[in-house]
Amino acid sequence: MTDALLDVEHLTMRFGGLVAIDDLSFSARDREITAIIGPNGAGKTTVFNCLTGFYKPTVGRLTLKGHDGERHLLERLDGFRIARAGVARTFQNIRLFPQMSVLENLMVAQHNMLMRASAFSIAGLLGLARYRDAENEALGLAEEWLRRINLVESADRAAGTLPYGDQRRLEVARAMCTKPVLLCLDEPAAGLNTRESAELNDLLLDIRESQGIGILLIEHDMSVVMRVSDHIVVLDYGEKIADGEPEAVRNDPSVIRAYLGEEEDSTLPPEVADDMQSDAGARG
Amino acid sequence: MAEAVAVKAGVSRFDLPQVLKEAALAAFVAFLLALPLAGLHLTAGDQGAMVVETRWSWVAIGVVAVFVGRLLLAVLRAVRPATRLSSGVAERGRQRFAAYLPYAAVAALIAAVALPFLPFSDRYIVDLGTTVLIYIMLAWGLNIVVGLAGLLDLGYVAFYAVGAYTYALLGTTYGWSFWVCLPVAGTMAAFFGILLGYPVLRLRGDYLAIVTLGFGEIIRIILLNWVAFTGGPNGISSIPRPSFFGLPFTRRPDEGEVPFHEFFGIDYSGEHRVIFLYYLILILALITNLFVLRIRKLPIGRAWEALREDEIACRALGLNPTNIKLSAFALGAMFGGFAGSFFATRQGFISPESFVFIESAIILAIVVLGGMGSQTGVVLAGIALIVLPEIAREFAEFRMLVFGGAMVLIMTWRPRGLLSHREPTVRLAPRGKGAG
Ligand SMILES: Nc1ncnc2c1ncn2[C@@H]1O[C@H](COP(=O)(O)OP(=O)(O)OP(=O)(O)O)[C@@H](O)[C@H]1O
Ligand SMILES: [Mg+2]
Numbered sequence: 001m002t003d004a005l006l007d008v009e010h011l012t013m014r015f016g017g018l019v020a021i022d023d024l025s026f027s028a029r030d031r032e033i034t035a036i037i038g039p040n041g042a043g044k045t046t047v048f049n050c051l052t053g054f055y056k057p058t059v060g061r062l063t064l065k066g067h068d069g070e071r072h073l074l075e076r077l078d079g080f081r082i083a084r085a086g087v088a089r090t091f092q093n094i095r096l097f098p099q100m101s102v103l104e105n106l107m108v109a110q111h112n113m114l115m116r117a118s119a120f121s122i123a124g125l126l127g128l129a130r131y132r133d134a135e136n137e138a139l140g141l142a143e144e145w146l147r148r149i150n151l152v153e154s155a156d157r158a159a160g161t162l163p164y165g166d167q168r169r170l171e172v173a174r175a176m177c178t179k180p181v182l183l184c185l186d187e188p189a190a191g192l193n194t195r196e197s198a199e200l201n202d203l204l205l206d207i208r209e210s211q212g213i214g215i216l217l218i219e220h221d222m223s224v225v226m227r228v229s230d231h232i233v234v235l236d237y238g239e240k241i242a243d244g245e246p247e248a249v250r251n252d253p254s255v256i257r258a259y260l261g262e263e264e265d266s267t268l269p270p271e272v273a274d275d276m277q278s279d280a281g282a283r284g
Numbered sequence: 285m286a287e288a289v290a291v292k293a294g295v296s297r298f299d300l301p302q303v304l305k306e307a308a309l310a311a312f313v314a315f316l317l318a319l320p321l322a323g324l325h326l327t328a329g330d331q332g333a334m335v336v337e338t339r340w341s342w343v344a345i346g347v348v349a350v351f352v353g354r355l356l357l358a359v360l361r362a363v364r365p366a367t368r369l370s371s372g373v374a375e376r377g378r379q380r381f382a383a384y385l386p387y388a389a390v391a392a393l394i395a396a397v398a399l400p401f402l403p404f405s406d407r408y409i410v411d412l413g414t415t416v417l418i419y420i421m422l423a424w425g426l427n428i429v430v431g432l433a434g435l436l437d438l439g440y441v442a443f444y445a446v447g448a449y450t451y452a453l454l455g456t457t458y459g460w461s462f463w464v465c466l467p468v469a470g471t472m473a474a475f476f477g478i479l480l481g482y483p484v485l486r487l488r489g490d491y492l493a494i495v496t497l498g499f500g501e502i503i504r505i506i507l508l509n510w511v512a513f514t515g516g517p518n519g520i521s522s523i524p525r526p527s528f529f530g531l532p533f534t535r536r537p538d539e540g541e542v543p544f545h546e547f548f549g550i551d552y553s554g555e556h557r558v559i560f561l562y563y564l565i566l567i568l569a570l571i572t573n574l575f576v577l578r579i580r581k582l583p584i585g586r587a588w589e590a591l592r593e594d595e596i597a598c599r600a601l602g603l604n605p606t607n608i609k610l611s612a613f614a615l616g617a618m619f620g621g622f623a624g625s626f627f628a629t630r631q632g633f634i635s636p637e638s639f640v641f642i643e644s645a646i647i648l649a650i651v652v653l654g655g656m657g658s659q660t661g662v663v664l665a666g667i668a669l670i671v672l673p674e675i676a677r678e679f680a681e682f683r684m685l686v687f688g689g690a691m692v693l694i695m696t697w698r699p700r701g702l703l704s705h706r707e708p709t710v711r712l713a714p715r716g717k718g719a720g
Binding site for chain 2: 052053054079080081083084088089091095096097098099100101103104107108109110111112114115118120121124125135139142143146152155156158174175178
């Protein structure tokens with residue numbers, strides 16, 4: 001367990017009488033994509049909100065192995081300190097800075113580094129070289145990510161005017177510009193068309209290969225989950241019902257039950273239902 | 285499906301009964317308002333007793349004007365969507381306009397520097413120019429808080445008051461000079477900015493506006509009631525005037541002082557001080573402007589704007605909202621404090637009456653009207669809101685009505701202010717673009 005990037009132990013989150021997460025434990029490693037799946041309202045976003053400090057967990061311990069191997073107990077930190085410790089996230093409904101340009105969005109993500117270099121704005125106001133170097137470095141990183149997400153041409157456009165798919169990728173790039181050790185993506189492919197969705201998959205695989213960080217991925221599209229993830233955690237009504245490699249999880253009877261219901265009524269997207277049914281059939 | 289489309293199109297085109305109903309409703313509201321405001325007029329009667337006079341014709345004019353105005357607005361709305369469609373064209377037009385802005389700014393600067401020496405200018409015009417510049421400086425300071433950081437502050441005048449009283453008290457009690465007091469006044473105001481900032485960290489929008497409004501009133505009421513310290517309603521008088529690098533603007537100087545006019549070997553004139561004050565506020569305002577323009581491009585400036593756009597996203601990126609908000613409050617307040625101490629030295633006398641809520645409202649109106657965050661827009665709006673009422677002195681009674689009407693018009697015509705175009709604070713080096 002000690003070599004894991006993130007250890008979630010006995011995480012419980014209650015809202016009044018509602019138990020959104022119930023005694024959840026799992027871990028995520030670097031250089032792996034860990035998918036968190038489950039039906040609507042299963043508590044996936046709530047896990048992210050606990051991890052990134054937006055909610056204080058009712059019970060539980062969240063340990064992150066930070067940049068230089070130091071351990072952070074996330075449940076004790078403020079949201080912005082968790083981000084500084086190396087957890088970056090995107091949101092289920094995109095949260096860019098819509099009136100600011102695409103490039104500015106990526107520069108804001110590097111705020112802490114730039115702020116230090118500008119000596120709390122004094123070096124910046126005086127235009128000292130140490131600030132200019134830092135700014136050029138930040139611009140370099142931003143440009144590199146713009147190139148990866150194919151948005152160099154749109155660098156000066158207001159982020160809110162981009163097409164939906166571009167906004168999704170920009171949000172991922174912005175999270176990456178904070179140089180995280182763990183990237184949490186909340187349904188990044190939601191609302192994308194097939195082409196945009198494919199571009200996003202490429203981006204995720206590229207990040208896993210080239211950045212050597214861990215990715216936590218909430219995703220509804222089973223075909224994406226099965227293709228890109230190394231490890232899957234399945235939630236239902238706040239409880240973990242399965243945890244393992246994609247092959248094992250897809251054949252797990254409790255997962256099939258959670259997704260298909262007891263009487264196997266298929267209110268699921270057809271491709272998911274097909275996926276599940278064919279596997280269940282193959283097993284039986 | 286087709287039906288829904290048709291209904292939608294019908295509404296956006298012209299729906300006469302609906303429009304008439306709306307206009308009648310507006311006219312009714314106008315009637316309720318006009319009845320006491322314009323319809324009843326108090327005058328002194330024969331024996332000096334108060335007599336209520338009725339002016340039904342005024343009410344009628346007002347109601348008809350509102351009814352017709354609302355109808356016209358509806359007609360305009362029905363005609364306009366066709367032009368709205370080409371928003372790309374509008375955006376390009378705005379950009380072309382923005383390209384001329386630097387030239388306009390330079391021209392305005394030259395005009396401002398030359399103003400006291402233009403043939404038509406007299407003491408009155410230079411004085412008016414000074415007043416306009418005070419408001420422009422205040423609005424540039426408030427722009428940090430409202431325009432950039434998006435924190436709606438209705439009590440900005442409190443910092444103006446803190447700056448003015450800091451200088452007035454230090455100047456009259458200890459005889460400190462204006463130049464020594466200026467930074468002290470700015471620091472004091474910034475301190476009060478942080479004092480206000482702490483309790484309102486979690487508030488946004490309407491709630492923040494109410495608390496800041498209360499803060500402004502608290503400061504004013506303290507100034508009014510703490511008679512031993514601030515002189516209460518009597519204010520503070522004989523505040524020391526600024527000197528020109530130690531040369532006072534007086535006809536007969538104190539022992540051992542050389543006045544300005546003797547030093548330069550010119551005749552004494554009361555206008556020297558007026559012109560000097562004008563240039564002083566011009567320089568202070570320009571410093572404010574340069575500071576804001578520069579800091580907007582620094583990480584802290586971008587963080588303010590990011591905070592305005594989405595505080596939750598800021599937190600997820602590791603930005604500490606507390607520090608960012610407090611720095612916006614403190615720096616905004618600091619410029620209010622600078623302007624306040626200038627105000628005190630210019631007037632020579634201050635009292636709580638100079639720092640009432642309406643001042644905050646005017647400064648905020650300049651920022652909003654100019655286009656939130658636009659430095660040039662502030663200049664245009666500042667001139668419009670201070671000079672126009674001055675020209676229209678005979679309408680003094682209706683000043684607020686005209687003021688409100690102008691705001692409504694501009695907000696319907698340009699909901700985001702006069703100059704709403706926003707230039708990115710940073711761009712990629714051209715080399716990068718060619719390669720990409
Ligand atoms: N702040 C809150 N207060 C009260 N209840 C909440 C809060 N946040 C989430 N919940 C509840 O917790 C449960 C889990 O919600 P959550 O958003 O985590 O689901 P999810 O798995 O992300 O679903 P989806 O797939 O729809 O995004 C839901 O029943 C939701 O109503
Ligand atoms: Mg969710």
